[in-house]
Amino acid sequence: QPTPPPKPHAISTCPPTAPSDKLKILVVSGMFPAVVHGGGLRLFDILYALGEHHEVDMYSAYVEKLDRSSLEALRPRLGKIKLVTNEEFANEKRTRKDLQNWLEEIGKDDNYYDIVQVEYPHPIPLIPFLRPFGKRVGFTFMECVGKSMVIKIHDMIERNDLTEMATVIPNFWKYTLAEKFAMDNADFLIAVTDEDAAFLNKLSDAPVEIIPTCLSDHEIIEKVKECDVAVEKHTVVFLGYFGHFPNIDSVLWYLQNVHPSVLAQVPDYRFVVVGAGDTSQLQECARGDQSVSFTGRVDDIVPYLKKADVCVAPLITGAGIRGKLNQYAIAGRPIVSTTIGNKGLGYEHGKSVMIADDADAFARCVIKLLTDRGTNQALALAGKKHAEKHFTWSRHLERLEKIYRGTSI
Numbered sequence: 001q002p003t004p005p006p007k008p009h010a011i012s013t014c015p016p017t018a019p020s021d022k023l024k025i026l027v028v029s030g031m032f033p034a035v036v037h038g039g040g041l042r043l044f045d046i047l048y049a050l051g052e053h054h055e056v057d058m059y060s061a062y063v064e065k066l067d068r069s070s071l072e073a074l075r076p077r078l079g080k081i082k083l084v085t086n087e088e089f090a091n092e093k094r095t096r097k098d099l100q101n102w103l104e105e106i107g108k109d110d111n112y113y114d115i116v117q118v119e120y121p122h123p124i125p126l127i128p129f130l131r132p133f134g135k136r137v138g139f140t141f142m143e144c145v146g147k148s149m150v151i152k153i154h155d156m157i158e159r160n161d162l163t164e165m166a167t168v169i170p171n172f173w174k175y176t177l178a179e180k181f182a183m184d185n186a187d188f189l190i191a192v193t194d195e196d197a198a199f200l201n202k203l204s205d206a207p208v209e210i211i212p213t214c215l216s217d218h219e220i221i222e223k224v225k226e227c228d229v230a231v232e233k234h235t236v237v238f239l240g241y242f243g244h245f246p247n248i249d250s251v252l253w254y255l256q257n258v259h260p261s262v263l264a265q266v267p268d269y270r271f272v273v274v275g276a277g278d279t280s281q282l283q284e285c286a287r288g289d290q291s292v293s294f295t296g297r298v299d300d301i302v303p304y305l306k307k308a309d310v311c312v313a314p315l316i317t318g319a320g321i322r323g324k325l326n327q328y329a330i331a332g333r334p335i336v337s338t339t340i341g342n343k344g345l346g347y348e349h350g351k352s353v354m355i356a357d358d359a360d361a362f363a364r365c366v367i368k369l370l371t372d373r374g375t376n377q378a379l380a381l382a383g384k385k386h387a388e389k390h391f392t393w394s395r396h397l398e399r400l401e402k403i404y405r406g407t408s409i
Contacts, residue, residue, distance in 0.1 A: 022054050023404060026113045026134060028099070029060040030089060030122030034070040035219045036276045036297060037241030038323040039142040042192075042213040043119055044070055049397050051077025057108070058082070059099055061089040061122070066276060066297070073218070080106045089122060096129050103133060111135060115404045118186070121145060124178045127185045136187040136406065140211075144196035146176035146203075148246065151340070152317045155249075180204060188403055193344030209403050212344060213323045214393040215330050220302065221392075224331050229306040234269045234370050236262070237308035237333075239301060239324045242277025246317045250338075254314040255285050255292070257359035258366065263291055265367045274304045305331035309376070310369045313341035314362060325353070326391045329383035334376050336365040346390065352382040 033043035050056050051074070062071070062083035075081065082102045089095055103109075116134035118127060120142060131137050149172035156162055183189060183204035190209050191197040197208040215221055238254070240247030251273060262269055269291060273282065276297035286292040298304060305311065311328035315338050325345055328335045335347070336354045347353035354365035369376045 023050075023114045023401070024112060025050060025054055025056045025115045025117060025404070026108070026130075027056065027058045027060070027117045027119065028123050028126065028130060029058065029118075030120030032060050032062045032067040032070065032083075033058075033074065033119075034063075034067040035073075035216070036066055036070070037244065038213065039120070040070070040241075041216050041219060042142070042323065044074060045214070045216045045218065045393055046397065046400065047074060048077050048218060049393060055079050057106070057113075059102065060084075061086050069299075080108075092125055095123075095126065099126070099129075108133065118182075121175060121178050124182045127182065136404070137185075138188040138190065138403070139182040139186040140190045140192075141179065141182075141196055141200065141208075142192065144179065144191065144199050146172060146179050147196060147199040148317065149175060150199075152245075152249075155317055176203070183208075188406075190400075190403065195343050209399075211396055211400050211403070212391065213326075214391045214396055215323075215326050215387060217393065220327055220330060223300060223302040224306070227302045227306050229303045231309055232270075232307045233309055234266055235272060235308055236269065236310045236312055236366060236370070237272045237274060237304055238312050238314070239305065239327065240273075240275045240277075242275055242279050242282075244277070246315055247275070247277075248279075248281060249317045250313070250315045250341075251282050252285060253316050253359070254312065254362075255282065258314065258363045259292070261360065261363035262366050262370070265363075266370050269370060272304065272308070274298060274301060301327070302331060305333055308333050310366055311335050312362075312366065313337040315341040326387045329380075329387035330391075332380050332384050334369050334379040335383055336362060336369065338362070347383060347386055352379065352386045354379065 031040060033047055034040040035044050047056060056078050057080040058078055059082045110132045113134035116130045116137045118139045127137055149168055152168055180203045183206045189206055190211050192213050197210060200208050238251055242248055259271055271292045273294045279294050283294055311333045313325055325335055325337060338357050339355055342355060349355040356362040356365050
């Protein structure tokens with residue numbers, strides 16, 4: 001890691017621009033803001049909105065197969081864009097040189113940007129390097145990975161299965177040190193839940209702002225309004241991106257511990273796993289079970305949500321905010337979740353969600369919602385109202401702009 005400069009939050013920074021001014025923003029992202037996964041969709045929504053009123057340039061990792069359609073949708077809202085492969089981005093020395101050359105080429109000299117916004121852990125070591133190009137440099141903890149690793153370690157200990165410990169412990173140190181480095185070297189910090197912020201404040205006393213992950217107008221809300229797909233009775237849906245290990249952990253847990261009980265009580269029940277990424281381990285677990293299916297990547301998740309009788313979030317590891325619950329809720333679907341799945345969201349057990357952490361209890365909740373139409377519909381209605389009230393982007397984007405300008409309280 002580079003030698004850190006003095007803590008920026010402990011020294012004076014450039015005065016914030018006036019609220020009426022157009023902000024000049026550079027986004028440096030270790031993953032492309034693609035709509036195929038929750039973090040990418042969050043960043044997509046933010047950039048799509050900011051790009052309407054501000055000058056936004058972006059340097060990002062990019063995977064053509066996954067990210068092309070999102071790039072086409074974002075391009076009209078952004079200014080200059082430089083895309084590199086994941087392998088190129090992972091080479092810090094190469095990335096520094098490439099960034100320097102690109103910024104010089106497009107005429108963005110020292111202190112040109114009002115804000116340099118860093119996203120995902122990969123570019124954290126670049127924060128001191130990026131400082132000369134912007135008046136303020138910020139970092140988003142899309143998920144507090146150190147906390148996520150702690151949760152995974154606790155889960156392995158509880159299950160008395162330490163086979164992954166040799167991988168998880170080094171990752172815990174790697175990401176915790178990176179997150180501490182971000183806290184010590186960025187001018188402002190953004191987390192997505194109070195729980196993540198509380199964990200981070202055990203690493204540093206730097207203030208952490210909260211901007212939750214909200215519902216996408218572009219990809220979710222408008223499509224829900226237009227979609228008239230009917231519910232398919234006794235269909236349970238899980239939505240996730242399977243390049244993210246907590247989603248794999250959760251579906252494995254569900255298949256091994258919950259699914260057999262539900263199938264025994266509701267013989268025509270079907271479990272549909274929706275989302276891009278490597279599901280080979282999950283498919284092997286479900287081999288020969290005709291009640292389980294995997295869609296892979298889909299162009300539009302909304303029809304799959306709308307046809308679900310019940311949606312599930314059986315998350316047992318991971319941190320951050322679980323955008324899938326909001327997506328389930330706004331589509332008008334009742335939800336069964338673990339406590340981890342509901343972190344930072346505030347859905348209320350028995351009113352707007354069913355929450356269960358024990359496999360047997362989780363199965364009973366799923367069966368209840370599959371067989372009791374009144375409870376199913378009441379829970380769905382309350383969940384949708386909660387999502388509409390708390391997780392639309394308008395007021396949270398206003399707060400984000402205040403953070404950028406240094407005027408938030």
